[in-house]
Amino acid sequence: MKLLRFGPKGQEKPGILDNSGNVRDLSGKVVDFAGKGVSLEALDALRQIDVGGLPLVDQPGRIGSCLADVPNFFCIGLNYAKHAAETGAEPPKEPIVFSKATSALSGPFDPVVIPRRSVKADWEVELGVVIGRKATYVSEAEALGYVAGYCTINDVSEREFQIEKGGQWIKGKSAPTFGPIGPYLVTADEVPDPQNLKVRLTLNGDVMQDSDTSDMIFTVAEIVSYMSNFMMLRPGDIIATGTPSGVGMGLKPQRYLKPGDVMEIEVAGLGRQRQEVIAAD
Structure with missing residues (x-):
């Protein structure tokens, strides 16, 4: 999986690339990518999602840091x-x-x-x-x-x-x-x-x-x-x-x-x- 965050600074939404390289919106499926949100367990849960059924983001605009924050x-x-x-x-x-x-x-x-x-x-x-x-x-x-x-x-x-x-x-x-x-x-x-x-x-x-x-x-x-x-x-x-x-x-x-x-x-x-x-x- 290729995970990303898109949107204005401080208002980023979590997203994922589909098989065609399009951005799909993960809002409502995950809170954000940080800490436990990128644990192995959280990533395993993401793999169960039908990516093709997620909302397509035609114009993601700004791409933010791939992690919202880091412990270290x-x-x-x-x-x-x-x-x-x-x-x-x-x-x-x-x-x-x-x-x-x-x-x-x-x-x-x-x-x-x-x-x-x-x-x-x-x-x-x-x-x-x-x-x-x-x-x-x-x-x-x-x-x-x-x-x-x-x-x-x-x-x-x-x-x-x-x-x-x-x-x-x-x-x-x-x-x-x-x-x-x-x-x-x-x-x-x-x-x-x-x-x-x-x-x-x-x-x-x-x-x-x-x-x-x-x-x-x-x-x-x-x-x-x-x-x-x-x-x-x-x-x-x-x-x-x-x-x-x-x-x-x-x-x-x-x-x-x-x-x-x-x-x-x-x-x-x-x-x-x-x-x-x-x-x-």
Whole structure:
């Protein structure tokens, strides 16, 4: 299933794509896609619905973030071998886990707002993993069974805030609009191998990132299992699994986002995003 949310910001309705790629309205069938609404049990119930009998949405208009909200927005750092190399860092021996503020959540086609005093805003295409059941002390062999689905993420980052201000990375990851997700939450049954997905980002038509998830140092299964040893993962939690090489910080000379730039982001099979960069008021 490909699940989505459509409508004006703050008034989104839940929807689903039918076999012809048309949007069908799930209002009245589900409250929204968040928390228990994307649990494995909730998704199983959705599979029993006759999608063809749902109201057809001729003009869905704006597509919002595929999740209304998230309990936690986790991220994995330096998880692609070539990306670690371009930053000059040693490949990590264990997953580097950090967070984005959940208020960074944004729609896949909404503008990305460069915050005040920003000088080094950067792009990061990533595979997103959405948790579907409580996970604690999960083995690697069992880990993918705890995944509800996958989505495209742009982990927008402000490198000066992240690296040069000291402290934790979350400061450079959390500005409003810095977490576009979607357009779809694609259920796990439609992604048989999350380690075989193309990831791509263009900036003003120039290809900046073009890789695939086979370059990940830690697989999705390893990440979910590893994290479950330190915390309880809950339905609706989202994990951004790292970005490949080609970020602005790694270029020579470095290149950062400016108002008027346009990013297009895609993870194969999970949908494409497009964001225009604007300045904060």
